[in-house]
Amino acid sequence: METPLFSAHELAVFRGERCLIQGLSLDVAAGDIVHLVGPNGCGKTSLMRVFAGLATPERGDVHWRGAPIRSRLPEFHQNLAWLGHAAGLKGDLTLDENIRFDNALRRRATPERMTEVLERLGLANRRDVAARGLSAGQRRRLALARVMLSDAALWLLDEPFTNLDDSGQNLVRELFRDHAAAAGAIVFAAHSAVEIEGRPVRRLAWQGHG
Amino acid sequence: MWKWFHQLASPPHFYRLAGLWAPWFMGAALVLMAYSLYAGLVLAPMDYQQKDAFRIIYVHVPSAYLSLMAYTMMAVASAIGLIWRMKLAHAVAASAAPIGASFTFLALFTGSVWGYPMWGTWWEWSDPRMMTELILLFLYLGYMALRAAFEDRKRADRAGAVLAIVGVVNVVLVHYSVEWWSSLHQGQTIMNENATMPASMLTPLLTMILAFTLFFGALMFSRLRGEVLLRESNARWVRRLVAEEAAHA
Amino acid sequence: MADGARDTAVGAVRLREAALQPFASFAAVLSRELQLAVRRPADVLNPLFFFAVVATLFPLAVSPLPQVLEVIGPGIVWVAALLAALLPLNGLFGQDFDDGTLEHYVMSGQSLVAICFAKTVALWLVAALPLVLVSSLVAETYRLPLQALPVLVLALGVGSFALCALGAVAAALTVGVQRASALIALLVLPLMVPVLIFGTRAVSLAAAGDPVAGPVYLLLAIGLAAALLAPIATALALRISLD
Numbered sequence: 104m105e106t107p108l109f110s111a112h113e114l115a116v117f118r119g120e121r122c123l124i125q126g127l128s129l130d131v132a133a134g135d136i137v138h139l140v141g142p143n144g145c146g147k148t149s150l151m152r153v154f155a156g157l158a159t160p161e162r163g164d165v166h167w168r169g170a171p172i173r174s175r176l177p178e179f180h181q182n183l184a185w186l187g188h189a190a191g192l193k194g195d196l197t198l199d200e201n202i203r204f205d206n207a208l209r210r211r212a213t214p215e216r217m218t219e220v221l222e223r224l225g226l227a228n229r230r231d232v233a234a235r236g237l238s239a240g241q242r243r244r245l246a247l248a249r250v251m252l253s254d255a256a257l258w259l260l261d262e263p264f265t266n267l268d269d270s271g272q273n274l275v276r277e278l279f280r281d282h283a284a285a286a287g288a289i290v291f292a293a294h295s296a297v298e299i300e301g302r303p304v305r306r307l308a309w310q311g312h313g
Numbered sequence: 314m315w316k317w318f319h320q321l322a323s324p325p326h327f328y329r330l331a332g333l334w335a336p337w338f339m340g341a342a343l344v345l346m347a348y349s350l351y352a353g354l355v356l357a358p359m360d361y362q363q364k365d366a367f368r369i370i371y372v373h374v375p376s377a378y379l380s381l382m383a384y385t386m387m388a389v390a391s392a393i394g395l396i397w398r399m400k401l402a403h404a405v406a407a408s409a410a411p412i413g414a415s416f417t418f419l420a421l422f423t424g425s426v427w428g429y430p431m432w433g434t435w436w437e438w439s440d441p442r443m444m445t446e447l448i449l450l451f452l453y454l455g456y457m458a459l460r461a462a463f464e465d466r467k468r469a470d471r472a473g474a475v476l477a478i479v480g481v482v483n484v485v486l487v488h489y490s491v492e493w494w495s496s497l498h499q500g501q502t503i504m505n506e507n508a509t510m511p512a513s514m515l516t517p518l519l520t521m522i523l524a525f526t527l528f529f530g531a532l533m534f535s536r537l538r539g540e541v542l543l544r545e546s547n548a549r550w551v552r553r554l555v556a557e558e559a560a561h562a
Numbered sequence: 563m564a565d566g567a568r569d570t571a572v573g574a575v576r577l578r579e580a581a582l583q584p585f586a587s588f589a590a591v592l593s594r595e596l597q598l599a600v601r602r603p604a605d606v607l608n609p610l611f612f613f614a615v616v617a618t619l620f621p622l623a624v625s626p627l628p629q630v631l632e633v634i635g636p637g638i639v640w641v642a643a644l645l646a647a648l649l650p651l652n653g654l655f656g657q658d659f660d661d662g663t664l665e666h667y668v669m670s671g672q673s674l675v676a677i678c679f680a681k682t683v684a685l686w687l688v689a690a691l692p693l694v695l696v697s698s699l700v701a702e703t704y705r706l707p708l709q710a711l712p713v714l715v716l717a718l719g720v721g722s723f724a725l726c727a728l729g730a731v732a733a734a735l736t737v738g739v740q741r742a743s744a745l746i747a748l749l750v751l752p753l754m755v756p757v758l759i760f761g762t763r764a765v766s767l768a769a770a771g772d773p774v775a776g777p778v779y780l781l782l783a784i785g786l787a788a789a790l791l792a793p794i795a796t797a798l799a800l801r802i803s804l805d
Contacts, residue, residue: 119465120547155669158805181671189662195601196594207590208670395798451752458748462739471802472735475795476749479731483753486784490756497763 106169107132109154109257109287116149122161123149124309131288132257134297136279139292140308147292148188151261155185167257181209184255184264188276193295194235195312198226198245201234205249212252214285225275239266244274249276258282260291276300322401324541325550331534331541333438338531343523353517360514369427371518375525376420377442380449381484382415383529388454388481391474402545403470408536412529414453420446441495448487452480456457466544584676591667591677595684605650606688610696613646617700628705635704636714636765639697642756643718645726648750650689654681654733654742655800664737668804674797682723682793690722697760701765710768717778720785721754721761727792728753734799757784 107130114247116124123146139147149204152158154165156172156179164171169178192201202221206212212220221227224244229237237245243266262273276299279289283302291297297304320326353371360367387409394402424443425435437443459476463469510518545551600604620638624630658664667677698715706714732749764777771793 157665157668160686177673179671180669183669185665185669185670187665188663189660189665191662191666193594193598193661193663195598200594200597204590204594205666207593208587210671341764398805448752448755451748453750455745455749457743459735462736462742462745468802468805471805475731475799475802479728479753479792483756486756487752490759490780527730542741561718 105132107166108135108168109290110166111154111238112164112166114150114153114165115161116146116153116158117161118146118149127163127309129307131257132292133288134283134285135288135303135305136302137288137290137307138297139290140294140296140306142294145309148261150289151259151292152293154184155259156180182252182256184253184258186246186250186258186260190242191249192234192242192245194233197231198237199230199234201245202248202252206252209253210255217252220248223249224251240268240271243267244271247275247278256287258287258289258291260289262293263291264293264297317398322399324401324545324548327401328538328541331538335531335534335538338527338534339562342524342527342531345520345527349517349521349524353521357514357517358511363431366427366430369423373420373423373427374518375522376416376423377446378522379525379529380413380417380420380446381408382526383416384449384452384477384484385481387413388477391477394470395474395478398546401541402471403474403532404537406474407470408533410453410457410460410473412532412536414450414457416529417446417450417453421450439495441491444491444495445488448491452484456480460506464548532545584673587670588676588680589670591680592684595681596687599684599688600776605653606692609646609649609689611641611694612649613693613696615635616642616645617697617786621691629717630674632705632769635701635706636762639701639704639706639714640718640721640762640765642700643693643697643722644725644751644754644758646693647690647722648743648747650685651729651733651746651750654730655737655803656742657735659737659803664800664804668801674800675793678730678734678796678800679789679793680726682789682796685730686723686726689765690726691719694718694722698708706752706765707769707771709771710765713768713774713778714765716763717764717781721757724757724785724788725750727788729793730796731799734796734803737800757781760784 110128110132111129114124114127116127127150129137139150141147149158153160156165156176159173164173166172167175167182172179196204198221202217206217218227221230224247226239226241226244226248229241234242234245234249243263247263250260263275276297279291280299280302282289296306321330349371354368357368359365387406390402390405390409393399394406421443424440424446428437428440428443429435456473456476460469460473463472542551617638620634621631624634655664658667668674670677694715697718698711701711701714702708729750730744732746733742735749736745739745760777760781764774764781767774767777
């Protein structure tokens with residue numbers, strides 16, 4: 104059997120002294136889209152943070168290309184795009200400056216690619232606006248632009264649909280489909296069901312230990 | 314050896330052993346303390362310069378020694394806890410802090426009481442030892458304040474560990490820089506390192522240091538038992554223990 | 563396996579890139595921090611005002627006599643500068659934590675130590691360096707002899723860098739803690755004792771016209787050790803704080 108791109112083995116995740124998740128395993132191959140479902144407080148965000156290597160699980164391991172991420176954290180993170188609750192934007196800087204900084208730190212996209220991505224997300228005419236002047240939806244789009252520009256194989260997205268209007272949500276679904284078709288993998292958390300045309304979405308739910 | 318170490322680190326095992334050892338440490342400490350007090354306060358001759366005032370060293374010196382020892386222990390345990398992710402080591406660091414801070418306070422208090430007849434003042438800013446102890450007390454207080462700032466015990470353990478390691482490097486620096494600083498200000502220390510003590514004065518001091526160390530050990534074991542219970546409060550063996558205790562009562 | 567030579571070549575390029583990467587992330591973070599400081603000048607100016615006010619209080623509280631000011635001057639300048647340099651520490655990682663930047667730093671796949679070092683250098687450039695310059699002005703009004711001025715600037719420069727480096731550790735440890743300012747001060751100030759001792763001593767010696775090499779070398783050694791080791795502790799502390 105081929106080694107999966109990303110996998111979790113027998114995870115136990117705690118918040119403080121409380122056990123949220125126990126014995127969770129997951130294999131994600133290239134082209135997979137995985138949807139973490141569950142009510143508020145069931146540990147979706149905690150699990151996402153464990154997947155991202157931000158938090159350490161109480162038990163179990165997360166693997167990237169067959170090896171524990173702890174042993175190859177920089178490599179794993181270079182192949183990972185993360186979208187958290189906070190967008191990671193500086194309000195005092197313009198949209199362009201925000202994007203450029205990210206690019207300088209991770210050193211990936213060309214200027215042409217940047218323009219292309221911003222156009223696709225409908226932000227091309229907002230490049231010189233200070234980030235604090237953007238609406239919540241526009242900030243979300245900017246965060247998504249960053250995910251695309253990272254050129255990462257694995258996308259870990261916490262609530263990617265919040266604050267987006269219908270066209271924005273359609274756009275996210277399109278991006279998902281394209282990324283999966285290009286042999287990328289997506290794991291995302293969202294409250295409600297998500298259907299993506301022409302691509303199966305695996306749903307992962309668990310019993311909260313609340 | 315390794316296996317023994319691992320077994321020791323298992324919480325229920327350690328809890329039981331600490332419970333067994335604590336009274337023995339405490340008993341030995343009390344016996345030794347009684348002897349040292351008698352030998353130090355009654356048998357030892359009067360100091361020709363300081364008269365009876367010198368006798369406070371039998372509390373002051375062991376306290377000062379333990380204040381430094383406890384901080385070192387805290388830092389070593391913190392490093393072990395960070396590197397090997399050993400929970401018991403973090404529990405050791407957490408337990409050592411308040412005990413170490415208490416001994417630091419005791420060293421400062423006895424130093425101040427001693428200072429009054431010697432310097433004519435309760436507090437002499439130019440004494441380097443008192444200064445070092447005072448800064449050590451602040452380091453302890455900072456460590457405990459940092460721990461108290463977190464509800465999550467895991468984070469308190471690990472954040473405290475980083476601080477303890479940074480702090481222990483600093484204690485050495487503080488010690489030497491303060492010595493150097495006080496030599497510029499004609500600091501007057503009460504203790505003269507070059508003076509030799511007769512055996513009748515020295516022996517009780519050494520036995521007192523041993524007694525204090527045993528006392529420290531006994532305190533550590535009882536605090537650690539509490540820490541282990543708190544940390545393992547959801548574990549099966551603690552629940553069983555509580556049930557047994559309840560059945561006895 | 564077949565094109566092993568090509569693999570080696572690619573490997574060499576990767577290796578060189580990997581070796582340069584920390585410098586690139588250092589430069590990226592440093593320039594962004596400076597850009598932010600330009601957009602928010604209050605961050606630079608408030609500690610300066612604070613310093614000026616504290617320095618004004620001492621002649622009022624103690625004595626305006628030149629012979630008194632001469633004695634207490636170097637010490638006051640040092641203590642006031644240390645206190646003023648504490649002010650921006652709370653926000654050093656606090657804002658990055660609130661807006662999610664910190665997560666991106668940790669997950670950038672770049673050296674977090676290099677990023678922390680960049681944050682430290684930026685903090686020093688933005689908050690401490692102007693303070694060092696203003697403090698030399700204030701020291702003059704406290705009757706510090708002109709010949710001691712270079713030593714004061716050098717010593718305060720090095721000392722404030724050590725403060726920024728150690729302060730970054732404390733700031734990283736307390737990320738996400740409510741009202742952390744007092745806690746940060748409690749953690750950092752005892753650590754600054756050796757720097758304060760050697761720093762003030764160097765200035766006093768220079769004012770008296772005596773050789774200053776001893777304390778200055780010790781101060782440089784402490785500054786260097788802080789610059790090398792503190793960012794490692796800061797990076798570790800950030801990972802712990804986000805866990």
